[in-house]
Amino acid sequence: MKRILLAALCLVALQSRALAADGSLQAVKQKGKLVLGLDDSFPPMGFRNESNQIVGYDIDLAKEVAKRLGVQLVPQPIDWNAKEQELNTHKIDCIWNGFTITDERKQAMAFTKPYLRNAQVVVVKKGSPFTTLASLKGKKVGLQAGSSAANALDAAPAFKKSLKEVVEFKDNLTALMDLEARGVDAVVMDLILANDNIQRSKKALVVLPESLSPEVFGVGFRKNDLALRDGVQGALEAMRKDGTLAKITTQWFGSDISVVGK
Template identity: 35%
Template sequence: MKWKKIILGVAGLLAAASLAACGSSEKATSQDQWSTYETEKTITIGFDKTFVPMGFEDKSGEYVGFDVELATAVFDQYGISINWQPIDWDLKETELNNGNIDLIWNGYTATDERREKVLFSDSYMDNLQVLVTKKSSGIASVADMTDKILGAQAGSSGYSVFESQPTILKDLVKDNTATQYSTFNEALIDLKSDRIDGLLIDRVYANYYLQQEGIMADYNIIDAGFEAESFGVGARKADKTLVEKINQAFAELYAQGKFQEISNKWFGEDVATKEVKE
């Protein structure tokens, strides 16, 4: 009986600790946490480690890219280091709101649907969804995708818009749907191997990937017919101070010329939006 009481007592303590941890986690995700980031001098950013050239893992295993350098410059302003956390891009908002990460920063398109789940920073770069096809396929326009197989990344803004908005592309492709992939890399492999006929993808990714692979001349990059998009940083809705600090740092980095320096390194041009410049 004595041992039984001890075991029950320990179990009770563990249960209480678990409940306390859950309560603490819920509190952390429902309150402004800027003071915590300042005190602990660290913040966790979730990203898709295959999304070139925004944030990705290079051959040496290092995390690099435009967003990686921009985020580093932003938090250097406040003496805060970044813990980069690779995530399943299809679960990004869940990871954020569960408290597993503090920000989504990786070519993250600001859409009305996503604004219902997260608080966005100012937009810092524009983007466009494009259709990539092999020139050898004879598909040179959206109209040529009749009964063809389309691919897209699961959880991407391109796939979301494709599913939610009536477009010519959706009306034309086989089964009026798109084959979903965990990463654009996987989708591009299938495009190269003719397992899909076209890929709906961010223009910034398509341009960088095809140039780096030296195969730009073998592919078409076609306007998919969607509206232009803008990239922003996603935070929990309670983290208003954090978003204000990011917006402030964007403006300061642009005034210093640091934003342009990072932009020119990765794109050969200044990609800053009017929000950043003003």
């Protein structure tokens, strides 16, 4: 028993020393800013408003987190297909933009705990003959390159094989525009983004009832930047306790659908 206790204490000591050696949080505080990488055409998580300012649910959360860390938030638009490279070359400090946590991504970076639930769904034109995944057999489906929609499609090999073609776009909004122009027959994308786009634009689009995969959003950091990750996680949990998180979430979604601390 003593040996087990000693081993456990040694492990805690090693973890504490490793965290102390991780200067990621201190580095952000010293430079006075947290650089957030995002796709700036991803409403309601992060997008440009009519004044060309970057706004969104994730932006509001991140601004409050940055404030609590004593730094300024700097939203930095990136090529979403090169997001890991942007992070690893230190051009950004984190990826916070409806970023799906996957096993593959967890091998390459450190994540906060999930803060929001989501799913990958299929969007079609209202009144089209496509009402199920099976009805899209032999059709063209679009999605954003490098997105979790591509991963979800890969995880549904039978459905993917049934398609005539998978067309990749730079962003989801371009994919939806092509859907409206009948360039593709459907678009695979995030449920939250799809619902928001349809509600805001009043476009004649619908989400199929079958989803490809459930998922959760988290904030991604470089693999060794655990101190920074934990600092952000701690701020989110404090926001949950004092009601700030619920207030921001309700402003964007009409109710508190956040899963922080749940």
